[in-house]
Amino acid sequence: xxxxxxxxxxxxxxxxxxxxxxxxxxxxxxxxxxxxxxxxxxxxxxxxxxxxxxxxxxxxxxxxxxxxxxxxxxxxxxxxxxxxxxxxxxxxxxxxxxxxxxxxxxxxxxxxxxxxxxxxxxxxxxxxxxxxxxxxxxxxxxxxxxxxxxxxxxxxxxxxxxxxxxxxxxxxxxxxxxxxxxxxxxxxxxxxxxxxxxxxxxxxxxxxxxxxxxxxxxxxxxxxxxxxxxxxxxxxxxxxxxxxxxxxxxxxxxxxxxxxx
Amino acid sequence: xxxxxxxxxxxxxxxxxxxxxxxxxxxxxxxxxxxxxxxxxxxxxxxxxxxxxxxxxxxxxxxxxxxxxxxxxxxxxxxxxxxxxxxxxxxxxxxxxxxxxxxxxxxxxxxxxxxxxxxxxxxxxxxxxxxxxxxxxxxxxxxxxxxxxxxxxxxxxxxxxxxxxxxxxxxxxxxxxxxxxxxxxxxxxxxxxxxxxxxxxxxxxxxxxxxxxxxxxxxxxxxxxxxxxxxxxxxxxxxxxxxxxxxxxxxxxxxxxxxxxxxxxxxxx
Amino acid sequence: xxxxxxxxxxxxxxxxxxxxxxxxxxxxxxxxxxxxxxxxxxxxxxxxxxxxxxxxxxxxxxxxxxxxxxxxxxxxxxxxxxxxxxxxxxxxxxxxxxxxxxxxxxxxxxxxxxxxxxxxxxxxxxxxxxxxxxxxxxxxxxxxxxxxxxxxxxxxxxxxxxxxxxxxxxxxxxxxxxxxxxxxxxxxxxxxxxxxxxxxxxxxxxxxxxxxxxxxxxxxxxx
Numbered sequence: 001x002x003x004x005x006x007x008x009x010x011x012x013x014x015x016x017x018x019x020x021x022x023x024x025x026x027x028x029x030x031x032x033x034x035x036x037x038x039x040x041x042x043x044x045x046x047x048x049x050x051x052x053x054x055x056x057x058x059x060x061x062x063x064x065x066x067x068x069x070x071x072x073x074x075x076x077x078x079x080x081x082x083x084x085x086x087x088x089x090x091x092x093x094x095x096x097x098x099x100x101x102x103x104x105x106x107x108x109x110x111x112x113x114x115x116x117x118x119x120x121x122x123x124x125x126x127x128x129x130x131x132x133x134x135x136x137x138x139x140x141x142x143x144x145x146x147x148x149x150x151x152x153x154x155x156x157x158x159x160x161x162x163x164x165x166x167x168x169x170x171x172x173x174x175x176x177x178x179x180x181x182x183x184x185x186x187x188x189x190x191x192x193x194x195x196x197x198x199x200x201x202x203x204x205x206x207x208x209x210x211x212x213x214x215x216x217x218x219x220x221x222x223x224x225x226x227x228x229x230x231x232x233x234x235x236x237x238x239x240x241x242x243x244x245x246x247x248x249x250x251x252x253x254x255x256x257x258x259x260x261x
Numbered sequence: 262x263x264x265x266x267x268x269x270x271x272x273x274x275x276x277x278x279x280x281x282x283x284x285x286x287x288x289x290x291x292x293x294x295x296x297x298x299x300x301x302x303x304x305x306x307x308x309x310x311x312x313x314x315x316x317x318x319x320x321x322x323x324x325x326x327x328x329x330x331x332x333x334x335x336x337x338x339x340x341x342x343x344x345x346x347x348x349x350x351x352x353x354x355x356x357x358x359x360x361x362x363x364x365x366x367x368x369x370x371x372x373x374x375x376x377x378x379x380x381x382x383x384x385x386x387x388x389x390x391x392x393x394x395x396x397x398x399x400x401x402x403x404x405x406x407x408x409x410x411x412x413x414x415x416x417x418x419x420x421x422x423x424x425x426x427x428x429x430x431x432x433x434x435x436x437x438x439x440x441x442x443x444x445x446x447x448x449x450x451x452x453x454x455x456x457x458x459x460x461x462x463x464x465x466x467x468x469x470x471x472x473x474x475x476x477x478x479x480x481x482x483x484x485x486x487x488x489x490x491x492x493x494x495x496x497x498x499x500x501x502x503x504x505x506x507x508x509x510x511x512x513x514x515x516x517x518x519x520x521x522x523x524x525x526x527x528x529x530x
Numbered sequence: 531x532x533x534x535x536x537x538x539x540x541x542x543x544x545x546x547x548x549x550x551x552x553x554x555x556x557x558x559x560x561x562x563x564x565x566x567x568x569x570x571x572x573x574x575x576x577x578x579x580x581x582x583x584x585x586x587x588x589x590x591x592x593x594x595x596x597x598x599x600x601x602x603x604x605x606x607x608x609x610x611x612x613x614x615x616x617x618x619x620x621x622x623x624x625x626x627x628x629x630x631x632x633x634x635x636x637x638x639x640x641x642x643x644x645x646x647x648x649x650x651x652x653x654x655x656x657x658x659x660x661x662x663x664x665x666x667x668x669x670x671x672x673x674x675x676x677x678x679x680x681x682x683x684x685x686x687x688x689x690x691x692x693x694x695x696x697x698x699x700x701x702x703x704x705x706x707x708x709x710x711x712x713x714x715x716x717x718x719x720x721x722x723x724x725x726x727x728x729x730x731x732x733x734x735x736x737x738x739x740x741x742x743x744x745x746x747x748x749x750x751x752x753x
Contacts, residue, residue: 343618354613
């Protein structure tokens with residue numbers, strides 16, 4: 001930690017960093033608007049599912065972000081933090097940001113899945129493999145966030161959270177397979193099924209793809225913003241540390257003066 | 262079998278900074294303790310004496326600076342270091358549900374030390390008969406401290422870190438403690454005592470180091486300057502010449518007349 | 531490592547024998563849970579018999595939380611946790627020792643709960659070795675993960691509420707697998723259905739025990 005003598009200045013995000021954040025934000029907004037426009041107006045309703053099929057433009061997208069992108073990133077970042085050679089609070093902040101944003105996307109997954117499920121399966125919730133695994137993942141995410149709220153020094157908190165993320169990452173495949181064996185109601189993957197021939201065609205397929213892209217961009221933008229907040233929080237803490245160090249050393253001098261007087 | 266006098270100091274701290282959250286426990290400590298020395302660390306409450314000992318025991322990592330204990334890094338070689346270091350802290354690390362004897366046995370075996378000296382150590386500290394079979398929850402503070410001392414005596418590690426060792430002990434126990442430290446020093450054990458009651462620990466150490474505000478603010482050799490009773494170190498140490506050498510030759514500086522009890526002095530094999 | 535783990539396991543079990551918390555508090559809690567389940571599921575015995583495997587494992591899971599809390603709180607008095615660190619005990623040995631102690635207590639609890647389930651719910655067991663295997667494997671997994679999470683949350687003031695929340699989702703596969711094996715072992719089940727689930731339990735155990743051995747040291751130091 002570099003000692004910041006004199007008046008501490010807040011770390012300005014580099015110009016490149018700001019440009020990227022803004023750029024991605026704009027791209028995300030544009031892509032989302034396009035998806036909404038295409039999804040709600042341009043593409044036709046499905047033969048069997050009617051207008052309900054429009055949910056497919058967001059549901060797999062949020063699911064992909066929450067399960068693979070966000071959680072995967074959190075797991076990898078946690079591993080990087082734990083590995084002594086690459087240990088750096090950057091990974092901890094990244095993991096925490098990824099989990100926070102991931103929780104939002106996870107809830108969206110469950111909600112959009114429920115909304116789609118009710119008219120289709122007749123129930124708000126079905127205990128099939130995917131839904132259950134997603135629910136367990138949400139609980140694990142929430143546990144991670146709960147642990148982070150416990151007041152602790154940044155390094156201690158980072159280590160603890162990283163371990164929880166690691167254990168959760170190990171558990172998720174196990175949960176997934178066990179629930180998969182348990183029961184399966186969820187339809188086979190629409191785009192990524194075994195023969196790799198998508199069962200969704202034409203403009204709908206393109207909109208689906210755009211939905212993926214848009215949601216990924218939204219995730220990245222939220223991640224960048226959340227990470228930036230984390231940087232500022234840590235900087236605030238460091239400033240306090242420098243003040244505390246100076247006061248502590250002044251303690252010694254003060255005692256000396258008292259005694260000499 | 263005592264190892265040949267090693268070329269490295271028992272404890273070496275260089276510009277050590279240790280943090281607890283945002284609070285600097287140590288704010289840049291420079292300290293060297295040679296093998297076999299007995300050093301007193303004095304200073305007002307909150308100066309960082311306990312933290313200094315904990316750093317030496319490898320419990321607290323440094324955020325900057327270098328610490329070497331018995332030639333090893335106390336964090337990366339922590340298990341090795343901890344087995345050779347004995348910390349006597351304010352807490353006595355006892356399990357309430359176990360008896361005194363079970364507690365001592367567990368502590369000694371956990372540290373990988375030989376269990377042969379346990380009986381003698383317990384005897385020495387007055388832990389005999391019914392007291393041995395008493396559950397630890399029923400002990401008084403003094404008895405808990407004596408149990409911890411018995412563990413230390415039975416383990417006989419190379420480096421002793423004593424944090425306010427006289428606190429909570431009655432007069433006879435204090436004498437016994439002084440005897441023990443004297444013995445240990447004579448046997449080549451390195452002892453670091455942290456105390457703000459310089460009156461008690463004074464006679465045991467060869468030199469004293471003053472800690473205030475997380476830094477070392479003074480040194481003095483004991484015996485060079487007679488202290489009025491009750492005065493705390495810093496006044497004298499800031500007056501003392503900064504070029505008083507702060508490494509005494511290997512070997513204890515004892516008050517003459519400290520007798521050794523009959524019976525053999527145990528060595529770490 | 532093995533010497534240290536035996537030492538620690540012995541210490542924990544001796545403390546348990548002295549204080550008898552497991553026997554006097556955790557086991558009755560398990561029985562109470564079984565009784566409450568019976569109230570919840572109503573007087574229909576066939577329903578209870580069908581649900582017996584799952585209810586058994588849920589009760590075991592709750593008892594595990596209590597047993598782990600107890601295992602952690604043993605070290606919370608008078609700086610004992612620091613004492614363990616200071617002694618230079620091999621952390622992997624410490625992990626194994628504490629897990630073994632928890633596992634031993636769980637094993638006894640499972641016998642009690644198993645008997646309870648048979649008596650109270652009228653469950654009929656056809657393939658006892660499947661039951662035994664699932665209990666052994668499940669216990670190992672629960673003890674290992676419980677000890678891991680206990681160490682993670684040790685020393686935190688909110689440990690009582692945080693530990694169950696963190697631990698139970700991780701233990702979910704044990705619940706699932708254990709229940710399936712029991713169902714296969716009950717009257718009306720297909721015995722061969724149980725084997726894949728036993729393999730899952732074995733994989734779970736292997737992963738978390740290995741993880742614990744590697745990771746327990748760093749966890750201890752950061753707490």
